[in-house]
Amino acid sequence: MGGAIDHVGLQARLGPRRLAAVDLASGRRWTYAELDAALARCARVLVDRGVGLGDRVVSLARNRVVLAILHLACARVGAIYTPLNWRLSAAEILALVEDAEPRLVVGDHELARVGLDGLSLDGLAGEIEAAAPLDVGPFDRDRPSLILYTSGTSGRPKGVLLSERNLDQTALNFGRLGQVTHQSVFLNDAPMFHVIGLVTCVRPPLLHGGAILVSDGFEPARTLARLGDPELGVTHYFCVPQMAHALRGHPAFAPDRLRRLTAVFTGGAPHPAADIRAWLADGVPIVDGFGMSEAGTVFGMPIDIPGIDARAGSAGVAMPGVLSRIVDADGRDCPPDRAGELLLKGENLFSAYWRRPEETAEAFDDDGWFHTGDMVRADADGFHWLVDRKKDMFISGGENVYPAEIEAALAGHPAIAECAVVGLPDARWGEIGCLVVVARPGLTLTHDEVLAHLQPRLARYKLPKLTTLMDALPRTGTGKVQKNLLRDLLLERSPA
Incomplete structure (x- = not known):
């Protein structure tokens, strides 16, 4: 069997008949052998459409497995997958398209909403089915394969350039934190234009030979039903605290049905300690952590209810391969329990902001430390608490x-x-x-x-x-x- 040497290709050899992905909206399922073949055919589609090394492929669509296929196929041919936030206004989306200058645009009904021409996801799926596979062989994992546009809370969104090596490290970091194995099943209804939905909920299970169940969106009643369904066998669920709060507040919330979960993982915003302890009282581990588009998974709490309860509200300890410092305004390391700016190094770190050399230079100091702009404190045992954004x-x-x-x-x-x-x-x-x-x-x-x-x-x-x-x-x-x-x-x- 030929094919590219990536994690899907490897798992297709280790366990070809093992379940890799399910598109919950359509019911379509892929084994690892089928997913690997789909990536090879999608690579052929991209090359036949003139997509080459460094070209951007923009997507604007609700969650579907074909988006993960497209992203992984882009990596195989050296293109840069660029998913856009469909929640933005038409003017905001078109400005990002202008910034990305894509070779190819794909999407669903959101394309028409913003007046953007492109290939429909159904059309892409049909082309993938009909294409001959393209065996690209081993490829350079240090070349960029993804642009994630930041949320833009303080101005114009910036495109974060990430390589397969960066994404591999996030998969390893979250895999260690989340106890991910070949038996893990991730329910993913976080949007796949965000680091949680596209990276954290996809890369760790595919690295370890687990399965992804891709949902077309978050609906509390439907999500609760899926989390509690023994046929689906969900083990991992990652969401932002607002989503976790909506799940607990829904009339259908039944913690007894959620106890097969390894944990519910939260990130993306501060999670109140009282809310965390409410989940723990129901016997469900809720694991808070810290990550960002530029660095993937950085910190995480242990999957241990007494340990979480003792430090509820903490973002946890640094993951393998992540180097961190907390410094004061003069760049000196802060002692335990004193807040300062978080600095990071490691193979999880992005290389640059797309077409923003000045902002890239400002983000890294002369020793290569990335200045996150987040104010953090750590206790003597290395557990971290987010204090605030430096600019706030x-x-x-x-x-x-x-x-x-x-x-x-x-x-x-x-x-x-x-x-x-x-x-x-x-x-x-x-x-x-x-x-x-x-x-x-x-x-x-x-x-x-x-x-x-x-x-x-x-x-x-x-x-x-x-x-x-x-x-x-x-x-x-x-x-x-x-x-x-x-x-x-x-x-x-x-x-x-």
Whole structure:
């Protein structure tokens, strides 16, 4: 048997009849032999369509297994797969297409929505079925195979360039953290334009010979039914905390049906300790971690309920192959329990931002450390806590204030559905905290009530000076609060 020497190709030799992938919407199934053959035929389709070394292949579509096939086939022929966030506006998507300059565009109905010409996913699937396989042989795993556009919480999204070696290291890192084996079954309904949906939920099981069940989207009732279905046999589920919260809050939530899971894994945003402990009380390990588009899986908690309970809210310990430092404003290493900026090195790290040489140079120091912009602290045992984004920190009366700390202290307030804190300029204090609250239906909240809740929990200098109510917080397509937009909105309301 010929074929490229990649993880799917290897698993096709080790266990050709073992289940590799299921498209839940259509019911289509692939063994490893069938998936390997599909990659070889998709490689032929790409080459026949003129896609070559370094060319970008853009996709705009809801989750399907064919997207994973396309990405892995791009790697085999040296092309760069570039999935776009279909939740963005038409203007935002077209700007990313202009930035990527693709050789080929594929997608579903989202193409028509934004006025973009391209090959339909059904058309691509048909071409793959009809094509002759292309045996590309071993290939350079250091060449870029993926561009992931960052969420753009602080401005225009940047394209993160990742190689197969980078993605391999993330698969190894999460595989070690998540106890992934050839018997693992991942349910994936995180969007496959995001590092969680395309990388963390796909690469570790395929590296180890497990299976991926690809869902076309997150629906709490349907997801709960699938997680509890013994026929599907799901062992791993990865989501953002908002999704985990929606699962626990759904009337169909039945923890007894979830106990075959190795764990529910969360990342992408801070996870309140109270929410984590609620899952633990139901006997379901909920493993928080930290990762990013530029670095994949970085930290993770152990799959151990007492250990998680003892440090609920921690993002865990560094994974194999990840070097990390926490430094102060002068670049000195911080002692345990003191917050500083997280710096990273390792084979998981991206090589550059696409066509952004100045921003790439700014992101790495002279010793090759990547400056994440995340403020983190670590205890003496190497467990890490996310404090906030460096750019979100503000200085009030000479003291550093981290909005995420205030937001976490408000997480259990009965009147608050969600909230965010931003720093605004102030003549007396330099900056002051402004709390923006989305109240629960039928409820309201005053500033005095906020202070009464926070005063026993936080130092006085951390208390917000203003509280304002809004119907919703501005978010990116991946659910992150766009604090730059929120800050601009508040300044427009009250420029003084």
